[in-house]
Amino acid sequence: MRGYFAIGAEGISKPMNLGSLLRTAHAFGASFFFAIEPAFKIKEVKHSDTSDAAKHLPLYTFSSVDALMLPRGCALVGIELTDDAVELPSFFHPQAAAYVLGPERGSLSPEMQARCDHLVKIPTKFCINVGLAGALVMYDRQICQGRFARRGTNPRAKPEALPEHVSGAQKIRRKPEASE
Numbered sequence: 001m002r003g004y005f006a007i008g009a010e011g012i013s014k015p016m017n018l019g020s021l022l023r024t025a026h027a028f029g030a031s032f033f034f035a036i037e038p039a040f041k042i043k044e045v046k047h048s049d050t051s052d053a054a055k056h057l058p059l060y061t062f063s064s065v066d067a068l069m070l071p072r073g074c075a076l077v078g079i080e081l082t083d084d085a086v087e088l089p090s091f092f093h094p095q096a097a098a099y100v101l102g103p104e105r106g107s108l109s110p111e112m113q114a115r116c117d118h119l120v121k122i123p124t125k126f127c128i129n130v131g132l133a134g135a136l137v138m139y140d141r142q143i144c145q146g147r148f149a150r151r152g153t154n155p156r157a158k159p160e161a162l163p164e165h166v167s168g169a170q171k172i173r174r175k176p177e178a179s180e
């Protein structure tokens with residue numbers, strides 16, 4: 001798979017939710033995790049994350065939205081159920097993306113929404129659990145970017161295997177010569 005992604009949460013208040021998000025992010029191959037103003041000590045997460053993901057996945061904490069630092073070229077994607085957000089099934093996942101989720105009893109702050117390059121919503125009737133929302137976004141990225149056998153056209157049809165990937169010949173790009 002090309003590119004990388006990270007998952008983060010703003011103002012998260014339940015260690016259980018952060019632990020579950022961390023575990024899911026680790027399972028889906030996230031490159032790092034970030035928390036902005038978490039409302040508890042990060043150490044407490046250990047009790048809720050039995051996979052000890054924090055040992056395998058870098059976890060960065062930031063004291064404010066302004067303090068948040070991301071790698072150059074990494075798009076910040078806010079996950080929030082707002083009117084103007086793009087629906088997840090129609091969203092093109094950036095190659096380098098940091099997805100950020102909001103607090104359990106609130107939404108992404110206006111400052112965070114303003115900082116986001118994209119806002120994406122999961123088409124549900126109302127807000128779902130933050131850990132579950134994160135898992136759905138990661139799953140969607142996985143099915144969009146992974147090379148999986150195509151679904152059958154009916155329940156009895158077998159998935160259609162994709163052809164083997166063949167790398168093209170080496171391409172050397174030269175700068176066009178300056179015209180005289």
Ligand SMILES: C[S@@+](CC[C@H](N)C(=O)[O-])C[C@H]1O[C@@H](n2cnc3c(N)ncnc32)[C@H](O)[C@@H]1O
Pocket residue numbers: 079080081100101102103104105106107108120121122123124126127128129130131133
């Ligand atoms: C449980 S929700 C927050 C509660 C919600 N604002 C309310 O109605 O009370 C926590 C976070 O999960 C994410 N979330 C939950 N459902 C979502 C959806 N359908 N689309 C996008 N994000 C969602 C958002 O990041 C949200 O800030």
